[in-house]
Amino acid sequence: MQLPRPRSLAGQLFAMQVVLVAAVVAGCALFAYFTDRAQAEETAKRQVTATARAMADSPSVREAIRSDDPSAALQPYAEHVRVDTGVDFVTIMKPDGTRWTHPDPQLIGLPFIGTTGPALLGKTFTETYTGTLGPSTRAVTPVKDDGRITGLISVGITVDRISSQLEEQVKILALAAGGALALGGVGTYVINARLRRHTHGMNAGELSRMHDYHEAALHAVREGLLMLDGRRRIALINDGGQELLGLDDSAVGRNIDELGLPAPLVGALLASEPRVDEVHMTADRIVVVSTRPVIGGERRGTVATLRDHTELQALSGELDSERGFTQALRSQAHEAANRLHTVVSLIEMGRVDEAVEFATAELELAQVLTDRVVGAVAEPVLAALLLGKAAQANERGVELVLAEDSRIDDGVLPPSLAARELVTMLGNLIDNAMDAAQGSDGARVTVTALVEDGELLLRVRDTGPGVAPGDMEEVFRRGWSTRGAERGLGLALVRQAVHRARGTVELTPGRAGGAEFTVRLPLGARDGAAAGKDRVAAKGDGAGDGAGDGAESMAGATTDSGERGGS
Numbered sequence: 001m002q003l004p005r006p007r008s009l010a011g012q013l014f015a016m017q018v019v020l021v022a023a024v025v026a027g028c029a030l031f032a033y034f035t036d037r038a039q040a041e042e043t044a045k046r047q048v049t050a051t052a053r054a055m056a057d058s059p060s061v062r063e064a065i066r067s068d069d070p071s072a073a074l075q076p077y078a079e080h081v082r083v084d085t086g087v088d089f090v091t092i093m094k095p096d097g098t099r100w101t102h103p104d105p106q107l108i109g110l111p112f113i114g115t116t117g118p119a120l121l122g123k124t125f126t127e128t129y130t131g132t133l134g135p136s137t138r139a140v141t142p143v144k145d146d147g148r149i150t151g152l153i154s155v156g157i158t159v160d161r162i163s164s165q166l167e168e169q170v171k172i173l174a175l176a177a178g179g180a181l182a183l184g185g186v187g188t189y190v191i192n193a194r195l196r197r198h199t200h201g202m203n204a205g206e207l208s209r210m211h212d213y214h215e216a217a218l219h220a221v222r223e224g225l226l227m228l229d230g231r232r233r234i235a236l237i238n239d240g241g242q243e244l245l246g247l248d249d250s251a252v253g254r255n256i257d258e259l260g261l262p263a264p265l266v267g268a269l270l271a272s273e274p275r276v277d278e279v280h281m282t283a284d285r286i287v288v289v290s291t292r293p294v295i296g297g298e299r300r301g302t303v304a305t306l307r308d309h310t311e312l313q314a315l316s317g318e319l320d321s322e323r324g325f326t327q328a329l330r331s332q333a334h335e336a337a338n339r340l341h342t343v344v345s346l347i348e349m350g351r352v353d354e355a356v357e358f359a360t361a362e363l364e365l366a367q368v369l370t371d372r373v374v375g376a377v378a379e380p381v382l383a384a385l386l387l388g389k390a391a392q393a394n395e396r397g398v399e400l401v402l403a404e405d406s407r408i409d410d411g412v413l414p415p416s417l418a419a420r421e422l423v424t425m426l427g428n429l430i431d432n433a434m435d436a437a438q439g440s441d442g443a444r445v446t447v448t449a450l451v452e453d454g455e456l457l458l459r460v461r462d463t464g465p466g467v468a469p470g471d472m473e474e475v476f477r478r479g480w481s482t483r484g485a486e487r488g489l490g491l492a493l494v495r496q497a498v499h500r501a502r503g504t505v506e507l508t509p510g511r512a513g514g515a516e517f518t519v520r521l522p523l524g525a526r527d528g529a530a531a532g533k534d535r536v537a538a539k540g541d542g543a544g545d546g547a548g549d550g551a552e553s554m555a556g557a558t559t560d561s562g563e564r565g566g567s
Contacts, residue, residue: 017192021184029177036169041137044157045126048139051085052155053124056143061092065143065151071100071108079103088161089133091154092143095120100151107132112154116140119152128159135159224287224306227294232256232270235301244287244306265289269304279309281492284500376402377449378410381419382426386447389430393445398434403448403459412451414523417501424497428490429460429517436464436515451523455503458519467515472507494519 055061055078064073070092078090078101092101097112113131118124124141131138138156142149218225224241228234232255242248251259256266265280268289275291286309294301339359346355373390377383386402393400413422430445437443440463448459467475476495494517498505503521510516 017188018185021188022181025177025181025184028180029173032173033170036173040162040169044137044162045139047085048087048137048155048157049124049126049141051081051087051090052139052141052153055081055090055092055153055155056141061143061153062145062150065092065100065145070151075101075105075108077101085155087155088136088158089131089154089156091156093152093154095149095152097152102132104132112152114138114140114154116152120149122149131156133158137162223308224304226269226304226306228256228269228302228304230300234259241306244285244308245282246284269302271302281496284496285309286493286496373402376406377408379408379413379422382408382422382449385423385427386449389427389434393430393434396434396438397443398437399442399444400430400434401444401446403446406447406449408449408451408456412523413456417456417521417523421497421501425494425519426458426460428494429458429519432490432517433460433462433464433515436466437462438464440464454523456519456521456523458521459516461510461516462514463510463512464514466509466513467507475507476505 060077061074064070064077067073074092078092082088082090082103089103090101091099091112093099093112093116097116099108099110099112102108114129115125115127119140119142122142122144124139126137126139128135128137130136133156136156136158138154140152140154143151143153218236218238221238222240224244225236225238226234226241226245227236233253234251234256237245237247237251242251245251245259245261247259256269262280262282265282265287268275268278268280269291271291272293274293275289278289280287280289288307288309289304291302291304294303343355343359346352346358373383373386377386386400390400426447426449430447433445437445442463444463446459446461448457450457476491495505498519498521501521503519506518506520508516508518
């Protein structure tokens with residue numbers, strides 16, 4: 001047997017509110033009833049008291065009492081007053097209680113039924129007493145003539161008459177109470193119907209469990225979740241979203257435009273149409289963003305999911321580098337085979353001396369190149385990268401040279417400066433420079449790598465057309481490229497990697513044309529408290545290509561992802 005489902009929260013509130021409204025209305029009705037009854041009794045007392053006193057002060061009453069037959073003069077007068085004032089009886093009597101007047105003439109001359117003691121003492125009083133006409137509210141007052149009490153007057157209104165007047169008021173009160181109850185019930189139903197729609201018919205326990213699950217899910221999910229309300233304010237963001245966007249709890253309730261996020265990312269979050277798996281870059285991360293607008297009633301907002309793509313992008317870059325190294329090795333093997341065939345052919349032709357001279361020259365050139373790079377750059381990752389990029393540059397008709405002042409000793413770079421980050425920075429800068437220099441007269445790329453003043457300096461110059469002053473900032477924006485669509489990521493990755501390393505990247509025009517990129521990375525303890533800033537400066541004078549004079553040319557191969565504006 002299935003137990004009945006608990007009443008929904010809206011239903012519980014509706015029942016509670018109906019009971020509350022009914023209780024309030026009933027309470028007000030009872031209060032009004034007893035108040036009206038007390039007021040009716042008080043009004044009746046005031047009415048009979050005023051009537052009795054007015055008659056006691058009348059000279060005609062005192063005159064009639066002094067006559068030989070008071071009843072003959074007072075009976076018509078008393079009935080006239082009774083009718084005019086709306087009371088039920090007016091009784092004028094002797095001090096001993098013998099009636100001179102009564103609405104029923106047959107009772108004239110009989111004793112008055114009620115209290116007269118206080119009136120005989122000269123006081124006017126009221127009481128509720130049961131007389132010949134039934135229970136009545138009456139007033140008794142003395143009639144004084146020259147200081148003597150010559151008679152008593154009692155004026156009364158029956159309780160039944162008071163009750164009948166109260167019944168008319170109660171009917172009106174009941175109608176008002178019923179209307180108030182109906183109006184309150186309708187209003188309560190409308191409010192609770194709306195509440196039922198918003199709570200989807202769930203009861204308080206279900207809402208509480210949903211809230212607990214909601215909180216647990218927000219903290220457990222590694223992906224970022226961001227919710228914006230209809231006024232572009234952050235309504236909710238989980239731990240993953242705060243980490244990916246570099247925000248904290250204070251971001252909740254703030255406008256998304258005030259948080260310093262990249263403009264393309266803000267545009268995607270505020271888009272009116274859904275976005276699916278768009279790649280965006282923040283200062284430290286590459287995130288994949290999917291959004292869906294929320295439309296309900298008059299409010300409108302957006303739900304966005306964020307996935308960290310930084311690690312995958314780094315692995316993709318490493319894969320591209322490995323592919324480039326593979327191509328370089330294949331190219332070197334092809335060149336080595338050509339040279340070996342040349343040596344063999346010279347020997348077969350009997351030109352042994354020429355064969356030995358040719359082979360020795362090639363060997364010396366390769367060894368000098370390797371010795372130059374390894375001697376200047378003891379960091380193995382950078383040395384391997386430079387040798388590979390030299391081979392790739394040679395294939396593309398670009399001379400890649402290492403400046404003579406380059407010097408990085410082994411063990412100088414701290415463990416916190418990851419080799420992957422160095423490959424990202426220097427590799428993309430060289431690729432970008434080769435793209436720019438390729439096809440120009442005397443195509444050359446000059447690389448400087450040295451440690452000075454506690455910083456690692458990486459400088460790459462090219463002999464290409466350079467960067468227009470208006471594009472100095474744009475080259476670092478993801479998607480900006482002079483090489484067509486689906487490009488423009490390399491320099492954006494460089495800036496992001498430099499930011500993570502708390503360094504700076506600077507773009508300046510070269511003295512002899514082309515562009516010069518300079519990266520400076522601090523080698524001291526980096527606690528992450530101070531974020532580095534990218535400096536993109538359009539300087540009128542920069543270091544020209546001449547700084548590479550005397551540097552050794554290098555040959556090899558590596559990735560082919562570079563371009564002007566980012567690879």
